[in-house]
Ligand code: TYD
């Protein structure tokens with residue numbers, strides 16, 4: 001039985017019911033009722049609005065120009081590669097969600113960050129629900145933080161955690177993880193959507209009211225038993241996700257939402273014996289080490305946020321059975337199908353009877369369309385069994401009409417490639433640099449308008 005303080009709210013239409021039902025009586029959708037604290041409905045929203053003083057006198061309405069814009073106060077974490085996706089550091093009253101697969105390094109990084117903050121004079125609190133205090137201490141020792149002054153609370157009950165937060169009022173608190181926290185007020189199991197949402201909403205209200213910064217750690221879950229961090233994305237100020245496969249040393253942290261900074265900014269780390277170390281010049285780490293160029297490989301000059309990076313795109317095209325497969329790792333699969341159609345129609349290269357696999361090296365996820373040309377060149381190179389020349393790089397978006405569209409930040413991409421000793425590039429005409437840039441002198445640039453021109457060039461420069 002639910003306690004009388006809870007109601008079941010349909011996540012589709014918002015209708016509420018005192019009992020759980022499989023089907024929403026209002027909109028008819030199935031399995032959409034979620035247990036919610038009754039009292040946290042309307043008044044909670046008002047509290048969340050913050051800025052009470054500014055809104056009070058005239059029924060809340062103010063002329064935009066009259067509202068005092070406050071500069072946000074940021075506390076750098078001492079980890080520049082974490083501060084970058086955060087937009088410069090932790091923001092007072094801000095709530096950050098950090099998600100990622102289990103074992104990718106969330107707890108490690110946050111312990112390092114809290115220690116950095118504590119050292120620089122901030123007060124901190126690390127709430128651990130997954131590990132005991134002793135386990136956290138063991139990790140700290142491994143990280144060389146044996147003498148750390150960070151206060152640790154091993155607790156999973158929301159009401160008890162709140163009481164400590166209230167008392168200590170730390171500048172920055174980390175909740176590791178939000179999925180282990182549960183509230184007495186709800187009957188749902190810890191980790192359920194209802195619990196995770198309610199606990200996150202409560203901690204968010206507390207952050208806004210107290211001016212403390214809160215970091216919620218969320219595991220990305222494969223099974224449906226435990227609510228994933230996605231259900232919280234809309235209620236927090238910033239969402240950061242860890243990327244990279246656990247088998248490689250490198251970890252990327254990408255901001256996919258940030259009310260205090262730019263999205264898509266990334267931080268790059270390497271996992272070492274003593275925790276995560278920032279990599280300030282990551283460009284070359286996503287290239288695999290071939291002594292000589294091999295067929296099916298093309299280096300892409302990509303732009304992650306404001307940061308140019310070189311990433312190797314690999315393709316394998318091979319004879320298929322009855323149903324040819326299209327598989328991509330780190331690149332978008334739907335886009336791959338579209339690119340293969342364009343390659344056929346506008347490049348005269350058919351892959352309909354072939355399996356096509358593409359992969360972005362190093363576990364990095366690339367979603368920008370400027371990856372298109374490199375993907376097509378890697379595919380054509382694999383199909384022909386001919387390698388692109390040493391020091392070759394490409395970028396550019398491909399349109400359905402076979403045209404090459406310019407990529408943003410073309411100049412930065414080319415400069416990064418030149419800096420790392422790349423010698424030859426195929427890029428969209430619209431990205432061709434103006435003459436006289438000394439940095440780009442060592443780079444032979446082929447600026448083309450269409451996919452078929454790029455394929456002609458490939459035939460000239462690739463070697464079997
Ligand atoms: P952890 O931070 O516990 O991951 P998460 O909180 O995201 O689940 O990281 C766990 C992995 O990191 C574990 O496999 C061991 C490795 N690790 C190191 O390689 N070096 C270190 O110094 C530490 C603390 C962990």
Ligand code: MG
Nearest residue numbers: 106107130176
């Ligand atoms: Mg952890």
